[in-house]
Amino acid sequence: MSTFCQIMDKSESGGCGCKIPSSVLSRILSETAAANTVADDKVVLGFESSDDCAVYDNGDNYLLFTTDYFSPIVNDPYVFGQLAASNAVSDVFASGGYPLIANSIMAFDPELVPVEQVTQMILGAQSVMNKFNVSIVGGHTIKNSQPLYGFSIIGQVEKNRLKKNNTAKAGDVLVMTRPLGVGILASALKAGILEQADIAPPTLALITGDNEFGRTLSASPEVSSLTDITGFGLIGHISEMVGLGQLDVMLDSAALAFYDGAESLAVAVTSSESGVFANIRKYAQHVEYLGELSLAHKFLLHDPQTNGGLLFTVSEACLAENRQAWQSLCPDLMVIGRVTDGAGKIKVC
Template identity: 75%
Template sequence: MSSQIMDKSESGGCGCKIPSTMLSKILSQTAKANTVQNKKVALGFESSDDCAVYDIGEKYLLFTTDFFSPIVNDPYVFGQLAASNAVSDIFASGGIPLIANSIMAFDPEVVSAEQVSQMILGAQSVMNKLNVSIVGGHTIKNSQPLYGFSIIGEVEKPRLKKNNTAVAGDLLVMTRPIGVGIIANALKSGLIDQEDIGSSTLVKIVGDNSIGRVLSETNGVSSLTDITGFGLIGHISEMVGLGNLDAELNTDALPFYEGTESIAVSVTSPDSGVFSNIKKYAQYVDYQTDLPLAKKFLLHDPQTNGGLLFTVSPESYEASRQEWGLLCPDLTVIGKIEKGTGKIRIY
């Protein structure tokens, strides 16, 4: 017996992440148990970055894993999202994805073979476009459908980008609107159907972040990450998390997916990832204006396959703006980085 795959999802997409406060507590208690010191590990847990980085000589090997439960009922679209989201971490590090192993779980009495096939075909369409070979995987029975990938990629050493290396004076730039979590909640609550999502919006939601590879060519791009389950504020906090920088965020410039501001409050429940993110990152946020509740929710909205967030010198941005804009029409300057104490000042 088959059913709508999203109906079996308790919380969809990157909104199904363990609350960041709990995750931080777990890692603080277990980090010391990892006593293996491998000098070729160039980047691991220490900065909550997008990929593990391993030195293989002239290049770095990149490794990441990402999987989640459905945010849509269309299994083909779910597969596209799972693939694009997984390879995003490689692009957010400036690299090229090479090979992938799939991670899948579902209840065979609820999810049909045809639905699973459509999930795989959706993911394969993305991997084919990006020239990524799916070389294996692992599938288990589970009451909640899950799908994703572990990805191996590579990057030339000068092109590696990290999430916490922003420079005072940089611009803060986004490549895609936010509000995917709000849309997912509206779908799950029945407020909207997938047919209500405009085709241009759906193309962006399932799109890839391969522009990260282009951004890595520019030395003036000082830090780079993708916006996922911890929301825009959470990922900005990683950029200023070392404590000697502040971010100024212009909410009037923020691009939101169409219609999300009008439904954000009505579809956000107290047990959602939005409230978890608000609690986690409250210490970093300094509101300089009375922000509507809908916008506040969107700032903390967990994104599934969200766009990229990067910092870049004004000179480099101006020199590359036209080229980048052709590749990424939604490219938007949303603020700037200044010397400070690790705060996000919201205007």
């Protein structure tokens, strides 16, 4: 077993599954928001909507700002670097923009993690940043008992292409671009039930892939809301879309796709201390099950995704017009539900 595997084994959770539960985060923010007395009318989006990026009016365009970092989700430092970079730039694409520059955030114990493995983390991340011409211009590194890696990103978007996560419209269809189950597979890797070699190359390519497709979606005004699915799971991110309480989502569970093996592993690797249960505790009040659903399937609805796919709402006519072109760029695109008038419920049918 490599040193990196040993470090991963010691971590309680990895990837976006290591996020502070949203219920705890909401309480902290509610108790500290009043301390921010700086009023800046150029800040278009901040904490208020839990959106993917902060947005700053820069004149002709908006600047986008986001920060993402986490502990290992895989045993391979190069793949960990790819995931860290793809996950960070995803927030910019989910806001409809494109990344410009990045600062790295890194932590590791130099007595436990060899320099060669840290180098592989950086090279994996650089392979992603190079694809989008993103310059890594600086960063900060500290000593820590387990590796942490990620980035703060500055991006840009034209004002007419900014997408938000809570502006869905009744009558829109709900579309997802990638299967679910990253958190379940990561838990199986950590438990030794699954080896990274058992994950098929096409699956690994999807898990480490990018969400540049969000930039394509931002060109259409009929795409009413857009986000990426990360640590709060599918249900959590849908709940953000209907968070104002005036909409419902009819979620077609049969239309969902899962990574190979995720459904069969879900119950075996999910503990009460997991990110799955943290999400269930936070979002169960928003969910109404209209039929029988297996426990594994329910877990996957709440599974924390690391570098998950995009989730967006769009008019049915726009989807019909663009589906062939969009599917050529994003073959896994799937319609998973519909937005209706309502009271903030996710009705799973």
